[in-house]
Amino acid sequence: MARNNQRGGSAARRAPKDLGRRVKKKPCALCRDKVEWVDYKDVPMLRKYMSDRGKIRSRRVTGNCAQHQRALAQAIKTARELVLLPYTQRTVTERPGGRGGRDRAERTLGDTLPAVAPRPDLSVEVLDDTDALGDAETEEDLVEEVTELVEELAEDAAAAGAGTPGGDA
Numbered sequence: 001m002a003r004n005n006q007r008g009g010s011a012a013r014r015a016p017k018d019l020g021r022r023v024k025k026k027p028c029a030l031c032r033d034k035v036e037w038v039d040y041k042d043v044p045m046l047r048k049y050m051s052d053r054g055k056i057r058s059r060r061v062t063g064n065c066a067q068h069q070r071a072l073a074q075a076i077k078t079a080r081e082l083v084l085l086p087y088t089q090r091t092v093t094e095r096p097g098g099r100g101g102r103d104r105a106e107r108t109l110g111d112t113l114p115a116v117a118p119r120p121d122l123s124v125e126v127l128d129d130t131d132a133l134g135d136a137e138t139e140e141d142l143v144e145e146v147t148e149l150v151e152e153l154a155e156d157a158a159a160a161g162a163g164t165p166g167g168d169a
Contacts, residue, residue, distance in 0.1 A: 025063065026062075026063025027063060028063060028064045028065040028068055029062075029063065029064070030064060030065075030068040030071075030072075031065055031068065035068070037071070038068065038071040038072050038074075038075040039075065040074075040075040040076075040078040040079045040082070040084070041079070041084065042075075043079065043084050043085060046072070046075060046076050046079055046085060047085070049062055049064075049072050049076070050076065050085070052089060053088060053089050053091070054085070054086050054087060054088040054089045056072070056073055056076055
């Protein structure tokens, strides 16, 4: 026997809750600016249509029309292939532990690279073009992080060189 979905015996349907509320659709910014072609080399414009994690924002969020959303997605994908844009942004978690029992922070490039003697005359310069807005704090944090990694690599290389019988790797 078929189940009757109308409970309470009334045959009248209820109106949806948001019937009186109309949501105004955002106008397509690219149509408004009369953009005919989305350039994959225009990185600052493409970044406006990406999330902080590197995902492409949806039409519902950006308000783009279907044609411009397809063109934007294709331009972002092309820019990713040409290394103008990242596929994802690096996220750092503060959770302890992991699958292997070793902390992820302990695993560095020193584990995979051969040991090299440290050179005191070596300096590191970080060129960062990922921050299109020129945020000084982000650049300072990046320089500090890279400096710490280089120091750790030098310490690991020195420890690996001292631990071998020949002294050289």
